[in-house]
Amino acid sequence: MDKVSNKMEIRQISKTFFASKGYFVAIEDVSFDVRDGEFLVILGPGHCGKTVLLNIVAGLDKQTGGRVLYDGTPMDGVNNQISMVFQKLALMSFKTVMQNVELGLTFRGTPKNERRKISQKYLDLVGLTGFEKSYPYQLSGGMKQRVGIARAYANDPKVLVMDEPFGQLDAQTRYAMQEELLKTWEKDKRTVIFVTNNIEEALYLGDRIVLLSECPAKVKAIYPVDLPKPRDMTGKIFLDLRAEISSNTDLAI
Amino acid sequence: MMNLEEKKKSGLELFLYWGLPILAILLVVGGWLWFAISNPRLMPNPLQVYERLIRTFTRPVAKVNLFGHAFASLGRVLMALVFAWVIGIVLGILIGWSRVCKAVIGTIFEIIRPIPPIAWIPIVIMWFGIEEFPKVLLVFIGTFVPLVINTAAGIGLVDKINIDVGKIFGGNRFQILAQIVIPTALPSIFAGIRTSVSSGWTTVLAAEMIAAQHGLGALVTRGWQGSDMALVMVAVITIAIIGAFLAFSLNKLEKWVCPWTK
Numbered sequence: 204m205d206k207v208s209n210k211m212e213i214r215q216i217s218k219t220f221f222a223s224k225g226y227f228v229a230i231e232d233v234s235f236d237v238r239d240g241e242f243l244v245i246l247g248p249g250h251c252g253k254t255v256l257l258n259i260v261a262g263l264d265k266q267t268g269g270r271v272l273y274d275g276t277p278m279d280g281v282n283n284q285i286s287m288v289f290q291k292l293a294l295m296s297f298k299t300v301m302q303n304v305e306l307g308l309t310f311r312g313t314p315k316n317e318r319r320k321i322s323q324k325y326l327d328l329v330g331l332t333g334f335e336k337s338y339p340y341q342l343s344g345g346m347k348q349r350v351g352i353a354r355a356y357a358n359d360p361k362v363l364v365m366d367e368p369f370g371q372l373d374a375q376t377r378y379a380m381q382e383e384l385l386k387t388w389e390k391d392k393r394t395v396i397f398v399t400n401n402i403e404e405a406l407y408l409g410d411r412i413v414l415l416s417e418c419p420a421k422v423k424a425i426y427p428v429d430l431p432k433p434r435d436m437t438g439k440i441f442l443d444l445r446a447e448i449s450s451n452t453d454l455a456i
Numbered sequence: 457m458m459n460l461e462e463k464k465k466s467g468l469e470l471f472l473y474w475g476l477p478i479l480a481i482l483l484v485v486g487g488w489l490w491f492a493i494s495n496p497r498l499m500p501n502p503l504q505v506y507e508r509l510i511r512t513f514t515r516p517v518a519k520v521n522l523f524g525h526a527f528a529s530l531g532r533v534l535m536a537l538v539f540a541w542v543i544g545i546v547l548g549i550l551i552g553w554s555r556v557c558k559a560v561i562g563t564i565f566e567i568i569r570p571i572p573p574i575a576w577i578p579i580v581i582m583w584f585g586i587e588e589f590p591k592v593l594l595v596f597i598g599t600f601v602p603l604v605i606n607t608a609a610g611i612g613l614v615d616k617i618n619i620d621v622g623k624i625f626g627g628n629r630f631q632i633l634a635q636i637v638i639p640t641a642l643p644s645i646f647a648g649i650r651t652s653v654s655s656g657w658t659t660v661l662a663a664e665m666i667a668a669q670h671g672l673g674a675l676v677t678r679g680w681q682g683s684d685m686a687l688v689m690v691a692v693i694t695i696a697i698i699g700a701f702l703a704f705s706l707n708k709l710e711k712w713v714c715p716w717t718k
Contacts, residue, residue, distance in 0.1 A: 258620075261624060262623075263620050263623060263624065280623075281623045281624055281626075283626045285624070286624060286625070287624045289617060289620075289621065291617055293615075293617045293618060293620070293621045295618070295621075295636065295639070295640070296640070296716050297639040297640065297642065297714065297716050298639075306621070306625045306627075307625035307626055309635070310622075310625055310626045310627040310628075310631050310635075311626055338715070338716040339716075340716060354625075358625055358626070
């Protein structure tokens, strides 16, 4: 068997917030590896720690303990190899769809023609052809989320971090987006770190699932999911695994 | 049935959009007429005001007709606004973006800001006399304050997540400020511009009422001191019309500059 190489290593990360009236532990001693090219899902109940953890992994937030290694070197701040799809979309309301997708390329000073070409490719990929000149307020929730995904891809990251990207979508759109995301991923095999609170979504997408506990967030278990994709959500192994993870999940209050 | 409902609703909309406003204007004109007829010495009637308006062209006040006076006021406002917009927006951005600037300039500003522009009149006149510069300076003070406040507030309110997006996509501090933070704050900055224009229009009139040969404020003073109520009314109505026109143009400008705010 090939030796698996780690793209990122998360080592004993903890995060405590201090306020005037005491402190709050959001994350405690979380460790896991992110393997090169894998689709890693972080599954956690409720509202505890997931976004904070992702922000630390992406270099937006500072941990109070532990280290994050990227290709073996400790991270300090953001890294241009890591791109992110935000839970709250965070599209620029004053930019058109095209300009939103171009954001990273614009910052890097890529010439306009090339910028357009790359962005168009990803807009086509997420099915937004024809909406290049629209503003975000003119789009539905699902379409906005696709802009966020295209924006992250257009930046050509080695690692794509996705924070509950489908959380705000209706069930139908959600399934469709999951399938499209898988197709895109199969094509270019980027490393993906995907956060969700939905067990089915985790099982449908993930090569491995890191299950977090309720506050403070700790790693409860890591489940490899050795099923071919696209997965049959009614297959026996799928359902057994679902039951196993489900019984091990803390109830969110 | 559905159509009937919609028709009824659109009738109500029409009444709210046109009927009531027209009714309100008629009410004001009616009140004016009633007041003018019952107190002819205190209030000229609309016809007399119209005649006075014509006379501002046939026999100009201070050698300048009504348009000349209006342009004198507008010119002062415009000159002050250009400076206020540039300096006010830059200062507002600095206060909103940099904590050091907020601590230094912001503090000074918090002290100056509650002073109403009109309170500066005696100070400015004593320091700079009654030439053109002190009037423009007064308008500048009146317009610059709301701009700094709105710009700084707008910049300060930009959601942290927008800045995070900028960082993730590799923007440096300046790129994030110029391409994310300032555009996000643009609607707030525009609110400041709108306030600055109306505040400037108010301040210029106050400044002109105290010391000026030309300008709509000078017309008001002239009419007041000569017991020429009709001239006061001509000036006041011109002030109102120009003020409304400025507000209207700014709304159009905002839609053009910020097309994403519906």
